Structures are given as C-alpha cells and as structure tokens.
Amino acid sequence: MAIRSPxxxxxxxxxxxxxxxxxxxxxxxxxxxxxxxxxxxxxxxQQNLSNEAYRITSDDYSNRTEAMAAKYKIREEGDTGIPVxxxxxxxxxxxxxxxxxxxxxxxxxxxxxxxxxLSSLDWQHGFSLQPTNINxxxxxxxxxxxxxxxxxxxxxxxxxxxxCGIGHHTMVGKIYVVDKx
Amino acid sequence: xxxxxxxxxxxxxxxxxxxxxxxxVDAKAEALIKANAVVAVVFLALGGFFGILVALTRWPAVHxxxxxxxxxxxxxxxxxxxxxxxxxFEVALLYFASALLLNCRLAAPRWGWVAFVLMVVGALMANxxxxxxxxxxxxxxxxxxxxxxxxxxxxxxxxxxxxxxxFIFFGTLVIAKEEGTYEGSIPLVTFGAMxxxxxxxxxxxxxxxxxxxxxxxxxxxxxxxxxxxxxxxWWGMGHSSQQVNVSAHVSVWYAIAALVLGAKPLSEKVSRxxxxxxxxxxxxxxxxxxxxxxxxxSEWKIFNTSYALYLAVLGSMIHGMSIPGAVEAAQRRRGFDxxxxxxxxxxxxxxxxxxxxxxxxxxxxxxxxxxxVVLGTEQINxxxxxxxxxxxxxxxxxxxxxxxxxxxxxxxxxxxxxxxxLVFKRLAQWQPYLFAIGVAxxxxxxxxxxxxxxxxxxxxxxxxxxxxxxxxxxxxxxMMGLNGIFALIAFLGGAIFVVVVVGSILFGKPRxxxxxxxxxxxxxxxxxxxxxxxxxxxxxxxTLTLVAVFFLSFILYYxxxxxxxxxxxxxx
Numbered sequence: 001m002a003i004r005s006p007x008x009x010x011x012x013x014x015x016x017x018x019x020x021x022x023x024x025x026x027x028x029x030x031x032x033x034x035x036x037x038x039x040x041x042x043x044x045x046q047q048n049l050s051n052e053a054y055r056i057t058s059d060d061y062s063n064r065t066e067a068m069a070a071k072y073k074i075r076e077e078g079d080t081g082i083p084v085x086x087x088x089x090x091x092x093x094x095x096x097x098x099x100x101x102x103x104x105x106x107x108x109x110x111x112x113x114x115x116x117x118l119s120s121l122d123w124q125h126g127f128s129l130q131p132t133n134i135n136x137x138x139x140x141x142x143x144x145x146x147x148x149x150x151x152x153x154x155x156x157x158x159x160x161x162x163x164c165g166i167g168h169h170t171m172v173g174k175i176y177v178v179d180k181x
Numbered sequence: 182x183x184x185x186x187x188x189x190x191x192x193x194x195x196x197x198x199x200x201x202x203x204x205x206v207d208a209k210a211e212a213l214i215k216a217n218a219v220v221a222v223v224f225l226a227l228g229g230f231f232g233i234l235v236a237l238t239r240w241p242a243v244h245x246x247x248x249x250x251x252x253x254x255x256x257x258x259x260x261x262x263x264x265x266x267x268x269x270f271e272v273a274l275l276y277f278a279s280a281l282l283l284n285c286r287l288a289a290p291r292w293g294w295v296a297f298v299l300m301v302v303g304a305l306m307a308n309x310x311x312x313x314x315x316x317x318x319x320x321x322x323x324x325x326x327x328x329x330x331x332x333x334x335x336x337x338x339x340x341x342x343x344x345x346x347x348f349i350f351f352g353t354l355v356i357a358k359e360e361g362t363y364e365g366s367i368p369l370v371t372f373g374a375m376x377x378x379x380x381x382x383x384x385x386x387x388x389x390x391x392x393x394x395x396x397x398x399x400x401x402x403x404x405x406x407x408x409x410x411x412x413x414x415w416w417g418m419g420h421s422s423q424q425v426n427v428s429a430h431v432s433v434w435y436a437i438a439a440l441v442l443g444a445k446p447l448s449e450k451v452s453r454x455x456x457x458x459x460x461x462x463x464x465x466x467x468x469x470x471x472x473x474x475x476x477x478x479s480e481w482k483i484f485n486t487s488y489a490l491y492l493a494v495l496g497s498m499i500h501g502m503s504i505p506g507a508v509e510a511a512q513r514r515r516g517f518d519x520x521x522x523x524x525x526x527x528x529x530x531x532x533x534x535x536x537x538x539x540x541x542x543x544x545x546x547x548x549x550x551x552x553x554v555v556l557g558t559e560q561i562n563x564x565x566x567x568x569x570x571x572x573x574x575x576x577x578x579x580x581x582x583x584x585x586x587x588x589x590x591x592x593x594x595x596x597x598x599x600x601x602x603l604v605f606k607r608l609a610q611w612q613p614y615l616f617a618i619g620v621a622x623x624x625x626x627x628x629x630x631x632x633x634x635x636x637x638x639x640x641x642x643x644x645x646x647x648x649x650x651x652x653x654x655x656x657x658x659x660m661m662g663l664n665g666i667f668a669l670i671a672f673l674g675g676a677i678f679v680v681v682v683v684g685s686i687l688f689g690k691p692r693x694x695x696x697x698x699x700x701x702x703x704x705x706x707x708x709x710x711x712x713x714x715x716x717x718x719x720x721x722x723x724t725l726t727l728v729a730v731f732f733l734s735f736i737l738y739y740x741x742x743x744x745x746x747x748x749x750x751x752x753x
Binding site for chain 2: 005006007008009012014017023024026027030031034039041047049082105118122124132133135138139140143151159160161162163165172
C-alpha cells in the first residue's frame, strides 16, 4: 500500500523480482547508449554546434557587421533598402539581430563553408533558419561563431523565435544560397 | 465521525477519523488543504481561459486576439497554470501526504496560513502586473526585457510562501516521527512528496538567487544582469520546478492506484530508489535550456543535459513499469486474471480518478517522456529549440501528466475531505477522457508544427506585417488548425472539471453513511488489501507488453530524429 507504511519494517531486504531487475538493467543500458550517441556524433556527425564565443560590446559588433556589409554588398533587396551581401567563400560572415530585424541579407554559395557570427544589439533573439530548421539563441553582449556549409540552394528565411516584444512576429531575415559561380 | 483530542501539550488540535480510509484527520491540516486546493482550481480556471485565447489566436483561420493581447494572454497563461495552479495544488498535496497519511497534526498551522496569504497576494500581484500590460515578458522573463517591479515581487512573495509550506511539511515529518504516529518507514506516497519538497527547496533557492537581483534591477538598483547567467539560474528554478511536478504527480499515481485498487508497489526498494534518483540528478536539467547558447562547452552540455548518464530518466522508466505493474498485480488479485490484458479492460474506467490517473501515466510516458529526452539531446536540440515542439513537449508533461493526475486526485479529495457527493457524475466520468484527448492532440500537433519549424510564442506565422517574407509549409498551417480544435476539446474538459468541482463543493449532497455505502470512492477499509504472497509469484504479462511497446517507440523515435538532424546543413 503506497499510502501506508511498508508492510515489512525491513523493506529494503525484500528480494527484487527478476523482471524488475531486467527492466532496470535495460533502461540503464539504454541511458548509456543515448549518452554515448551524443559523444559519437561529435566524431562522426556533421551537425555539432560550435562552442566558440566572445564577450563583445554591441558597438564593436555592429561596426564589424557594417564594415562587412559595405565591403561585399552586391545589391539591395527590392525597395526595402536592405543590403544583400555576398562575402567570399570561407570568410567571416556577420549577421546581427536587433528590434526587429536580422541584418544584413546574406548570399552564400552552396557547398562552401563560412564562419557565421551571430549577436544581438539589444534583447535576446532566436535565429531560426527555415525551412532547413536550425535554431540558435542569440544573446546581446555575446558573439557566437559557427562554421556553416549550406547544402542546398534556394531562399531561406530567418525567423526570430525568441519572443522580443511587440514587433517579434515581424522580425524576419533572409539568406540566399546560390550555386557556385 | 468521532473526534479525539491530541496529546495534552497540544489541546487545540482536534482530529476526526475518516470513515472511509480510517485515517486520523487534523482539522487544521484539513482546512489548509481545502483552502489551497480551492485557490488552485481558481487559478486553473483563470489560466485555462487565457490558454484557450492563446490557442484560438494561433489557429490561423481564427487569429482571435490582437498582438498585444496575445503576448499578454500568453504570459498570464504560463504564470497561472504552470506556477499558480500546480503549486497551490502541490502545497495541498504536501499537507495531505504528511499530516493525513501519517495520522499526525500539522506542524505550525498558523505559518501555513501565512504561507497561504503570501502565495495568494503574490499570485494576484503578478496577475495584476501582467494585466496592466507592461509585463508581457512571457513565463521566462528573459533579461534584458523588463517587467514591472511588482511582477517580480509577486513571484518572490509566492516563492517565499511556497518555501514556508515546504518547511511545514518537513516539520510535520519530524513531529510524526517523534510522536510515533506511524510504524516503520513513511509511506511511499509521503516519500515521493518528500522528494518533491526537497527538490522544491533547491528550486526556490535558485528562484531567490535570480529573482531578487532581477527585482532590484527593475527598480534601478542594479545596472546589468548577464543574460546567459540569468538563463542558467532561472532554469535552475524553471526546470527544477517541473521535476517537483514529476515527483508530485508520480506520488499521486501511486496514491490513486492504492486508494482505488489497493495497489501495492511491486517493490518498496525499487520505487524509493527511483525517487532518490530524482533528488540526485533532476536539477541538472537547466542544461536543457542552454544547448544552443553561446560559449558553453559540449562536455558540460552532454553531462548535464543527460542528467549524468540519464539517471533521472532511469528513475522515470522504473516508475513507468512499477506503477502499471502494481495496478496489474492488484487487478489480478481481484480476479481479473485472464489473458494478457483482462486486468486493464476490466479496470474501473468509469471512475474518473482511475481513468485520469492511468491516462496521465500513459501520456506522460509516451508523449512527454520520449519527446523530452529527444528535445534534450545535445545536438538534436538545434532542430527544435524555441519551436512549437517545446510547448508540445511540456504540455504532454505538465498538462497531460501533472494536471490530469491532479484532476484525477481531486475526484477523491472532494468526497473524502469536502465530504460532498459529486454533482453531474456522468459529466465527471467523461471529463478525464475529453481532457486527455484534447491535451494529447495539442501536444502532438504542436510537436508536429515544431518539427516543421514553426516558432513558439509567435503571433502571426503568415508574417503579414514583416518587411521580408517567409512562408511556412502548408502542413504547418494544418497542424495549427488541428491544434486549435484539440485545444477546444481540452478547454471543454477543463471547464467541466471546474464546474463539477466547484459545483460539488458548493451544492453537492453531504456525504453521509448511506452515500459512502452506495458510492465508495476508495476500496473498503481505505484500500487495504491482503498480502500478495511471494513476490516471485507475480505475473505481469500486460505490463511487460506495455513497457516493451514504450521502449521500442522510444528507440525508434530517438533515432528518427538523429536522421532528421543529419539532413540539415553541416555546421560546427
């Protein structure tokens, strides 16, 4: 009776049933397997998030982002005035988050690797790259650097998926992936 | 009913003996349990109301609320159900599992009322702050987004009240031991409640460490709070409090199985060890929220997100066999011994306490448990972080799991403690099914939408007002529509619960001797059943089948998600 004291005072000496022992052993081994799977993926998997990050000031970050955008700007997106930036393969690529935009728009080449820098100038934001579905938290004061290799060409949306105030649902950015030139 | 008096040192304590369970009930404990339970249900009604507004807004074809109101309602929904409903109920549960189950007087009942007042004032203060409109910061209130000072102050007062209640629980355990009100060890349900209370102290300490500086920051006394540290410590409260819920609702499962069927744990040792694993490892779960944050090492993530080798998950998997196993053993003792599943077919499905408890167990395990492990896997998290998958997961744990279990227990609490017959009995019988189906749908369709990338906490997934456009796949819109429909079903189930409970307390027929005989809610003599005989004689083919199905689903779904992960852009 789970609502009464154990029937036998010395309950800890009662023998266990075999089926319980077997299930506990299976469950424990499954836990070890899942634990090992995460480690193994660091060796064989291609999707492991970078641990590289820096504490920065938002001014510094926005200056570097603007410098990159000025250097590699190839056009503006329609009549929005937002620059589309095509940095060379393998280079340092910046995207900043602020209320309520992802800036600038990036154009990357399929199959090339880039060092993508992410940070926020104000509140926390969520970098949600769609439809490929990569989701990364973006903090103010922290710059995260990860190496990405776009594996498909097309137009990708960057949705903000960390609530950031009343304009949150209008915060959409864009990444173009084009075939190698 | 007979009233007896306590030892001479405490002349003011009066007891009655419960005619149905034989337990000795301290009048002061009983009053506190009733007060906390009633306020819990009020906040459930309030939070459920905000919840349906949220779901109807996220249903693209309905899109009910304007953006400002949506974010306000979402903040209120989280606070009212995830904090206030659940924790008020848990405080009632702590008093029940200590004073009542141990036949003991409650320690410091006056402090119990102080705790109650602090919690009510805190909860109201936070609600007022949210409704004033300048505290739509979501349940998580991530800095540097700022709420009004009285939002944080309300939460702090609420936490202080809860902490007092935990210490009253511990004090009652000490008194029961000293006054010898029970023999041997404390019952398993009390042990589980103790697990919850111990984790709660850790949880509330984390809450104090983060909420007090945040309150000081909101009134301008502190200039800056580090955003990553805030998340880490905040989740020391936010996720650990979910582990309080797990411990509490697992105890409730054991309690209902015992009260309704006379089920006895297969092994006290195994069940208690499983609870102990919760105490030792569950607190590491704040790592679940740090898997895609900047600057945290993979070693730290892997160790913490897996609760150190998945040892807390092991605890839940153990309960996942021992509770249905106890039900099966009890049913077979009662003669339902044919085939693999007669015990389950002939279970008291018309008793809302049992039906709610069993569905809570199944949905928590299959939907909440498996999705939680997958979501908390270091690399897989980047597929799901902050998508609707996250609320999909935790609606399976805290709504289908905790809330449904607490609703089920309420169907026993109303007749036993409020001494009232249920009104609308037929509706009450349907209630757990409606609620379970609704919540299962909500969880599944939100997880589905999340797998398709849909953001959580988002007013408009058509991005109509955005400068740059993006379109989610059509299937995502279908998921959100289905989510809305099932939210309506769950809301109906929740509303029936509130009507039945409030109606019974206010207008139910008094539960007299005739009613007890005609309509027993617990097994005769409080569910005491004869000894099972040697443990080795137990046959549990049904439970073993259920466990095998669970385990295979778990493995399959786990590796399907690794497959999804392998398809996204390589990143390092």
